[in-house]
């Protein structure tokens with residue numbers, strides 16, 4: 001049975017290569033747009049969280065994502081098993097080497113707090129099928145309890161993040177490459193049934209046995225890596241799945257990647273964010289390093305790049321979830337940690353213009369400016385200055401006060417048709433200048 005399985009998986013993987021190559025030629029943005037466009041909004045609309053229960057998530061703005069699992073050992077990214085056609089048997093051997101000596105979720109949570117993050121999301125289980133907790137529903141006991149680690153790694157994470165005062169999120173991939181039935185659900189219904197049973201069982205464990213969980217981050221409600229999450233809804237039944245989730249965690253915030261639209265939209269990849277303010281809550285997610293899972297650090301995003309993305313997200317009603325990939329010992333690599341700390345320094349100074357705000361009143365001008373607002377304050381985030389003044393549409397109503405949060409001086413005038421701002425180059429901020437306008 002096992003041999004047959006690995007043979008099947010290898011044959012199928014080979015036959016799927018062209019499909020995947022095509023899928024992987026898409027940019028990150030295109031891939032996530034495809035997923036987004038295909039999340040099913042007609043499915044279970046009654047499951048959506050009411051606005052007031054989404055408020056904390058919309059206020060939080062910034063989260064840290066952690067991709068961690070057996071794939072940290074070969075250090076080729078979290079798709080290693082699939083991309084390098086490693087058989088489930090060979091891949092399973094990694095579990096016996098998985099003994100993270102320096103796993104310290106308190107240190108992770110401290111780092112996330114220093115980064116100014118308000119939530120943290122960890123991959124409880126990725127597409128390789130290895131679970132980071134003691135999971136009775138795991139097919140073949142493929143979990144951290146039965147690895148060299150010999151313990152549950154999710155519980156201390158949940159507890160540490162909670163203790164640090166952050167909200168807790170878990171990522172879970174319904175798909176599992178170990179099952180040939182994932183690749184051929186119609187031809188191998190019995191095997192596919194086992195996969196589905198594992199998903200329902202494991203998600204129930206996570207939702208029932210770990211106290212309050214604030215975010216469920218689905219990823220990979222596909223079938224055979226084809227089509228979209230919503231195309232696979234006939235199989236996964238995401239309404240049933242998410243109803244079960246809500247029965248244990250009534251106010252958990254759920255993303256759309258189970259095929260159901262979820263409480264917020266996702267946009268994947270580090271590409272520039274453009275366009276108008278988005279109506280639905282959404283989250284931009286990207287990795288600071290090349291892959292999501294651990295690979296040696298070569299080119300890591302700078303804190304300035306992350307801040308630009310954060311600003312471009314919040315002025316469009318979005319959040320940012322920035323990913324790090326800890327190494328096999330559980331250490332978040334130094335450059336990624338430094339980037340996070342840099343974001344934290346920036347947020348310490350500019351947090352008022354970010355946390356708890358909503359986008360507007362101005363529609364963003366791509367690459368130039370955008371705004372956020374809270375009560376009587378409007379924060380104008382300027383990404384690049386025109387040669388002379390920055391000319392904005394009129395605000396309407398009287399202005400009591402204009403303040404440059406990035407330096408000493410800001411000159412402003414308004415004549416009813418526009419609001420004009422001038423800041424001398426020496427008083428501008430990098431990578432953004434933030435101007436606070438208080439309404440009278």
Ligand code: GLC
Pocket residue numbers: 067078079219220268285292
């Ligand atoms: C993709 C990838 C996955 C990663 C995820 C993060 O869907 O399959 O490896 O975990 O995006 O958003």
